[in-house]
Amino acid sequence: MSILICGGAGYIGSHTVKELIGNYEVVVLDNLTTGFPVLLDEKATFIHGDLGDEETLDRVFQEHSIEAVFHFAANSLVGESVAQPLKYYENNVGSTITLLKKMVEYGVDKFIFSSTAATYGIPDSAIITEENPVRPINPYGRSKLMVERILADTAKAHDFKYVILRYFNAAGAHASGEIGESHDPESHLIPIILQHLLGESEKISVFGTDYETPDGTCIRDYVHVTDLANAHILAYEGLVKGKVENEIFNLGNGFGYSVKEVIGLCEQISGKKAAVEWTERRPGDPAVLVASSKKIQDILGWTPKYNLEEMIQSAWAWHSKSYNRQI
Numbered sequence: 001m002s003i004l005i006c007g008g009a010g011y012i013g014s015h016t017v018k019e020l021i022g023n024y025e026v027v028v029l030d031n032l033t034t035g036f037p038v039l040l041d042e043k044a045t046f047i048h049g050d051l052g053d054e055e056t057l058d059r060v061f062q063e064h065s066i067e068a069v070f071h072f073a074a075n076s077l078v079g080e081s082v083a084q085p086l087k088y089y090e091n092n093v094g095s096t097i098t099l100l101k102k103m104v105e106y107g108v109d110k111f112i113f114s115s116t117a118a119t120y121g122i123p124d125s126a127i128i129t130e131e132n133p134v135r136p137i138n139p140y141g142r143s144k145l146m147v148e149r150i151l152a153d154t155a156k157a158h159d160f161k162y163v164i165l166r167y168f169n170a171a172g173a174h175a176s177g178e179i180g181e182s183h184d185p186e187s188h189l190i191p192i193i194l195q196h197l198l199g200e201s202e203k204i205s206v207f208g209t210d211y212e213t214p215d216g217t218c219i220r221d222y223v224h225v226t227d228l229a230n231a232h233i234l235a236y237e238g239l240v241k242g243k244v245e246n247e248i249f250n251l252g253n254g255f256g257y258s259v260k261e262v263i264g265l266c267e268q269i270s271g272k273k274a275a276v277e278w279t280e281r282r283p284g285d286p287a288v289l290v291a292s293s294k295k296i297q298d299i300l301g302w303t304p305k306y307n308l309e310e311m312i313q314s315a316w317a318w319h320s321k322s323y324n325r326q327i
């Protein structure tokens with residue numbers, strides 16, 4: 001039996017493949033729109049195709065004995081989702097519906113879904129639990145919430161069970177140094193700072209210094225990509241053992257760091273000084289997003305192993321090594 005990883009050539013998907021290989025057979029389906037061939041693990045079977053394409057899915061499910069699907073494949077740039085909402089609804093919702101239809105048709109009943117803290121929108125409490133209201137403020141967050149609702153309805157009507165994982169801010173790189181965060185364009189804070197410290201840009205911009213936080217910059221909860229990968233495996237094993245069914249879990253470290261603190265840590269780890277431009281707020285950024293991950297700790301025993309310093313150290317190792325490699 002194999003696990004199908006949709007989006008396994010992307011950042012979080014490729015790290016999850018690395019954790020699975022050795023214990024599970026892995027099939028990766030990816031259209032390489034935002035993923036990279038160098039992130040693919042040669043021990044996994046790779047199918048270059050789109051998950052919105054029924055014929056491709058027929059081939060995948062007919063040629064491989066798929067037991068579960070981990071679904072990472074999506075577009076995930078908030079700003080782009082505001083400018084091109086239909087692209088987001090088509091890919092994140094439409095293609096997922098095609099995938100779910102085929103899973104039901106072929107009797108594949110276990111599904112792990114990559115959701116996001118963006119489903120909460122602007123929260124009214126500093127620490128977010130799964131009970132917080134979901135009020136996404138952009139098409140990206142809404143597309144993920146729509147899929148969450150579709151999953152609940154599918155599980156009611158069919159022999160189908162799922163786990164939804166709402167990640168906070170993914171960061172860091174694999175301990176092997178072989179893979180790490182790669183997005184083009186890059187929009188995430190830590191790789192933007194590290195790429196700048198490696199000389200790839202003249203300066204970095206800090207979006208907003210007048211938030212109601214101790215130093216005026218936004219606070220986020222960063223979680224290591226390998227900790228996220230391991231949460232997927234625990235969720236899958238929980239589904240297999242009947243320990244968990246149709247649940248939603250937050251994934252974060254439970255600690256908030258400001259943009260200024262993140263820059264300071266990156267400078268300390270790299271030994272270089274950043275040129276910082278203090279600019280206006282980025283529209284749609286909540287001041288503070290910190291997760292309570294107590295539910296997944298209690299039910300599945302997940303505990304994050306890496307702190308922010310270790311995330312930045314591993315990311316720095318990856319970026320230093322991959323610099324000039326034109327990924």
Ligand SMILES: NC(=O)c1ccc[n+]([C@@H]2O[C@H](COP(=O)([O-])OP(=O)(O)OC[C@H]3O[C@@H](n4cnc5c(N)ncnc54)[C@H](O)[C@@H]3O)[C@@H](O)[C@H]2O)c1
Binds near residue numbers: 008029033183
């Ligand atoms: N990176 C984060 O901090 C973060 C936070 C919360 C949620 N998420 C979610 O986690 C998932 C993975 O994020 P990531 O940062 O690894 O993104 P990524 O862009 O690196 O990976 C997504 C992968 O999916 C592939 N893909 C997209 N649409 C496809 C399609 N229709 N058919 C086949 N392949 C397709 C892309 O080529 C890419 O390899 C996404 O669903 C994202 O919304 C990410």
Ligand SMILES: O=c1ccn([C@@H]2O[C@H](COP(=O)(O)OP(=O)(O)O[C@H]3O[C@H](CO)[C@H](O)[C@H](O)[C@H]3O)[C@@H](O)[C@H]2O)c(=O)[nH]1
Binds near residue numbers: 168220
């Ligand atoms: O050049 C930059 C980039 C980011 N930031 C700031 O750094 C913080 C983190 O920004 P990221 O873009 O790295 O991450 P977000 O918190 O905006 O987004 C993350 O969390 C979201 C949920 O809230 C989504 O899931 C999204 O996919 C995921 O990357 C924010 O305050 C942002 O304003 C800057 O100041 N300068």
